[in-house]
Amino acid sequence: MLSLTKRVDYGLIALADLCGSSNPVSARDLAERHHVSLPLLANVLKDLCAYGLVSSSRGKRGGYRLIADPAFVTVEQVIEALEGPFQLAACTGADHAAGCEVSLNCTIKWSVNKIHGAVQKILGTVTISDIVSQARVGSSEVLVDKAGGDVAFHEVPLNLEV
Helix, strand or coil, rough: CCCCCCCHHHHHHHHHHHCCCCCCECHHHHHHHCCCCHHHHHHHHHHHHHHEEEEEEEECCCEECEEEEECCCEHHHHHHHHHHHCCCCCCCCCCCCHHHHCCCCCCHHHHHHHHHHHHHHHCCCCCCCHHHHHHHHCCCCCCCCCCCCCCCCCCCCCCCCC
């Protein structure tokens, strides 16, 4: 079964939540609000900091803030920040020939690579802003109110090898 890892799930949840706040949010508050594991979320947030998507501050009023513009942060970038480059199968990675033992005689390699490309294209076009704009509670209420205070972002360069 093809699915996102729990780390990526938590990362997307945290980034979507942080879109709605100009003030730092603690990992504990995020974990409680979304009913997720605090230790795993804390590790995810640390990795998102290292990748340059969020910043952290210590102290009583500390926490995490989104510093990248959510309109330019893709799901593919979140996957790369938390799990490494997206790879659907061994034959679709950067070193695809070495990643698969049957690569030379494989009859499905072309199709698998075509599927990989299509999935990667979608992951590279869906942004955190898209996720936030589609998030709903019930049928009409937006999950995150973007009408809050001013938030400053910076653009994160894409490091994609296609």
